[in-house]
Amino acid sequence: MDKLEVPVYLITGFLESGKTSFLQEIFESGEFADGERGLLISCEEGEVELDEKATLACKIDTVTLDEEEELTADFLENCKNVYKPKRVFVEYNGMWDPDTILSVDMPRGWEIYQIVTMIDASTFAVYLNNMKSIIGNMIKCTELVIFNRCSEEQDLPMFRRNLKALNSNVQMMFEHKDGRMIELGKDIPPYDLNAPIIDITDDDYGIWYMDVADDKDRYEGKTVRFTARIMKNRKLPKNFCVPGRKAMTCCAEDIRFIGFLCKYPELDNLKNGDWVTLTANMHYERRREYGGVGPVLYATEVVECAAPEDELVYFN
Structure with a gap:
């Protein structure tokens, strides 16, 4: 296996799920403002735009993909030769098949390092009822799911159970709509754990x-x-x-x-x-x-x- 020289961070989720805001927080944190060049491959255009100051500070170049068919080994190889990035961020279209990027031949030294899925908790129940197969494709390969825009009225333990059924190893974080993190703790099951049987x-x-x-x-x-x-x-x-x-x-x-x-x-x-x-x-x-x-x-x-x-x- 080639030595990992360029980590690829895959950020996926449906449109307006918070992917761009998540990337903005990463770039503003200063973690990647170390002088190394980075590349952002954007696969969809949402309402939120990245702050140019943050991308400049992290030396992030941006390229846009409009069609899933454009995500090929030749495209990635060209990105490597033109931009010479030391790290790559992919803002992936949640309606595209994850296997498209997971199966494409990466340039030598490139490797997917982390997969994060963003989910808007306010619309998750609707997506779960109507697009569960697409959600399943996203979650099956995800390491971390971040639910944002959460509220006390939502059945967050049910959200967690459904994702664990799709991928038992997935980790989850829940962010309240006011920005604070929510600790769910253990679910309270609907049966008596202290009963003799x-x-x-x-x-x-x-x-x-x-x-x-x-x-x-x-x-x-x-x-x-x-x-x-x-x-x-x-x-x-x-x-x-x-x-x-x-x-x-x-x-x-x-x-x-x-x-x-x-x-x-x-x-x-x-x-x-x-x-x-x-x-x-x-x-x-x-x-x-x-x-x-x-x-x-x-x-x-x-x-x-x-x-x-x-x-x-x-x-x-």
Whole structure:
């Protein structure tokens, strides 16, 4: 691999999501006012314009791309030869396919260093309902999402759950519309964590699944009960299966099975695909199947049952 000489910072998001304002803050911070030349590749034109003083202080040259098809290896190579930047910022059009820039051959020494997605919290629910597949494409490769223009009336924990369903590793920041940062803390789940048996309803399965993956201290040693479909796999150890549900993480074309490893001594009595109500003790263990530490269910009772009316689960 070529030595990283020119880091490429990819800033994406829909029009008017705050990308330009974010870049303005970066350039005004003085972090990049070190005398090295930089290049900004702008892929759309919003209402906010960069302050020329900030770009001059950071020695930022700007080029504009109007069409996605123009983003080619030849274009980037020409940028390298003409501007000779030591760092590159790409203000990416949120309606363009992220794979366009992620798959293009970068000039020697160039490499995407960080991907940040800006989201306007005031319009996010509308986009989520109507353009979830496009949001999914953006989030799947993002390292950091910054929600701006947040308010107390918005269901920010729901925003977080939906993005975690799309990319479990994504980090998120929430900025109030007055500029201060909002610390969400832990979600309060819609079920009783202190009950002898935590009953997980069909509607709450997605919330439980995300919370279990994120917060082992809440669930270590707990007993849970939920309805799931049994999935067997020859690659799993004897008496192990994965009880779970199908989830729509992005769109109708992006449905996947989600569940956790489970040990049940009488697994031979069940067929692959059976619907069951399962009661199990939860423990977190280092497992090859997870590639690290993950939740393991130890079933104490398994009762066959009918499939739920809606087999899909959601993360709202």
